[in-house]
Amino acid sequence: MLIDKQNQFSADAGDSPTSTGITVSTNIIDLGIARDIGGAVTDQLMLLCEVVTAFTSGGSATLQVQFQTAPDNGSGAPGSWSTPAQSDAVALASLVQGYKFLPGELPGPTQRFLRLNYVVGTAAMTGGVLKAALVPSLDVQPVYARGYAA
Secondary structure (H helix, E strand, C coil): CCCCHHHECCCCCCECCCCCEEEECCCCEECCCCCCCCCCCCCCCEEEEEEEEEEEECCCCEEEEEEEEECECCCCCECCCEEEEECCCEEHHHCCCCCEECCCECCCCCCCEEEEEEEEECCCEEEEEEEEEEECCCCCCCCCCCCCCC
16 A cells, blocks of 8 residues: 555644544645646545544544645635544544545545544543555455355
8 A cells, every 4th residue: 555645634643533523633635736646656545533542532533534725825824624434433442553534535625725634422542543644546455255166
């Protein structure tokens, strides 16, 4: 899998949304900057948003990931954010290492700025780390029925 540092939503250490409410991803991707974000590699970039350290909580916390876009506000900064895609609120028991949010293609970005919102609900988290980036493809292993013969 290819991960371009300029296409990362999270910092190198990852994002750790712990407080109840909304936490914005460390990085905002600005599509207004002239650079190659995969055009020759793929027609549609995919979101890789993965738990790298399992989440913990003193309560029954949930985590939701929102993919957001915003236009230029006229001065080169993001305007009002909209949410074209979001995950379900995922229960703490599922937030183990390797869990992926919104796997697959996202709606094509039609605005200049991209970010992720992490929404912690019900109870605060006491630990856990996510890493997120736009990638040309996901490492997805096919799953076959038991006893499958090719």
